[in-house]
Amino acid sequence: MRRSGGWRFGWVWAAYGVSTFGTRFALDAFALIALLVLDAGPAEVSLLAAVGPAVGAVLSVPLGPWVEYRRKRPVMIATDLLRCAVLLSVPLAYAVDALTVAQLLAVSVTVAAADITFQAAVGAYVKDVVPREELLRANGRLESTNWTATMLGPPLGGAAMGVFGPLTTVVADAVSYLLSAGALGAAGGGERRPGRPDPRPRLRAGDLLDGWRYILRSRELRPLFFNTVLVNGLIMASSPLLIVLMVGPLGFAPWQYGLAFALPCLGGLVGARLSRRLVARFGPRRVLRVAGTLRACWPIGLAFVGPGVAGLTLVMVVEFGLITSIGVFNPVFATRRLERTPADRVVRTLSAWSATGKASIAALTALWGLLASLTGPRTAIALAGAVLLATPLLLPRRLDEAHRDKEAEARTQLSGG
Structure with missing residues (x-):
């Protein structure tokens, strides 16, 4: 990376890392607060888990066109400070005996909308400050950070919840956003001011759909969009069913379930490190197709999990293979998406993508919860795995003609680097 771009990306990377770890550290904190502190029932906990992120995704949509023509670093700092403030309202309300499930839901919605806006702004900022030939390296580092946080955050957060209570992890998450804002502030200026149409048009209702319009009109992004939304949704939909199956009929302890998903996260680190070398040797199209196909083949193995050591080993092997494939796929996919999206459409495109993904999940x-209630968790997991086997058909079969020369150039640069 050129020195100025690498220096700024380093601070963004630090901000992303600390905030991501804080989020993983406080995983499921709201559900536990609702259960243990507010004596909420299953319906309220389910509402909190599902509706909060979904409504937040909807509310984030109007922010895309607004953020598009503004400098992204101030936007990222603002979303960090907003998330910090609303999260700190939870322990403050608890301290004065005013905490309610409604407040937790409002905080969940706000944090979800700010998360999507932050992620979209990060993508636009990285595209602006990182040279094109270094985008894959940058996205690989972000992917490695994500899997490191996923591997370490939940076990440490679970231990902290057990000792100090779930409110402690919410405070830690809030502090992580404050530290993230500080790191982004240290990145300094230098970001190019986005060009604005002149005269500046008023925001219309149709402008909110610009991100989806661009995705659906792109021959390369359209299949990637449907593939990633469906794959991520099916993987996440089967996750709570696997918890029910393992901790219920199969008799695994909660710590064994946590171990079965923490250790395979090492595969995400391995995959992210391998992605750049694989692209240098085989090109992004082949890596996307092979890794995208492999990540769809692993989950059906979870339908065959049994009790005891053999069952636990099977889960860990399947999860390691799945996460390694995802670790290879995601940096290449994220880089390709940024390359195929014009600078003046990045935020709207990424916001539309993220909002659709969260709503689909x-x-x-x-x-799948309804299917599990009718057929049992094992059958529902098997059905999700079977549908996933068809998702590679949605992957793009060829690159746009205009980008084939760029692919060859990128492979040459990566091989030389």
């Missing part, structure tokens, strides 16, 4: 989780 909520819908598919609810649908």
Whole structure:
């Protein structure tokens, strides 16, 4: 990376890392607060888990066009400070005996909308400050950070909840956003001011759909969009069913379930480190297709999990293979998406993508929960795995003609680097 871009990306990377770890550290904190502190029932906990992120995704949509023509670093700092403030309202309300499930839901919605806006702004900022030939390296580092946080955050957060209570992890999450804002502030200026149409048009209702319009009109992004939304939704929809199966009929302890998903996260680190070398050797199209296909083949193995050491080993092997494939796929996919999106459409495109993904996860989780109630968790997991086997058909079969020369150039640069 050129020195100025690498220096600024380093601070963004630090901000992303600390805030991501804080989020993983406080995983499921709201559900536990609702259960243990507010004596909420299953319906309220389910509402909190599903509706909060889904409504937040909807509310984030109007922010995309607004953020598009503004500098992204101030937007990221603002979303960090907003998340910090609303999260700190939870322990403050508890301290004065005023905490309610409604407040937790409002905080969940706000944090979800700010998360999507922050992620979209990060993508636009990285595209602006990182040279094109270094985008894959940058996205690989972000992917590695994500899996490191996923591997370490939940176990440490679970231990902290057990000793100090779930409110402690909410405070830690709030502090992580404050530290993230500080790191972004240290990145300094230098970001190019986005160009604005002149005269500046008023925001119309149709402008909110610009991100989806661009995705659906792109021959390369459209299949990637449907593939990633469906794959991520089905993987996440089967996750709570696997908890029910393992901790219920199969008799695994909660710590064994946590171990079965923490250790395979090492595969995400391995995959992210391998992605750049694989692209240098085989090119992004082949890596996307092979890794995208492999990540769809692993989950059906979870339907065959049994009790005891053999069952636990099977889960860990399947999860390691799945997460390694995802670790390879995601940096290449994220880089390709940024390359194929014009600078003046990045935020709207990424916001539309994230909002659709979160809404799809909520819908598919609810649908698969209904299927599990009718057929049992094992059958529902098997059905999700079977549908996933068809998702590679949605991957793009060829690159746009205009980008084939760029692919060859990128492979040459990566091989030389």
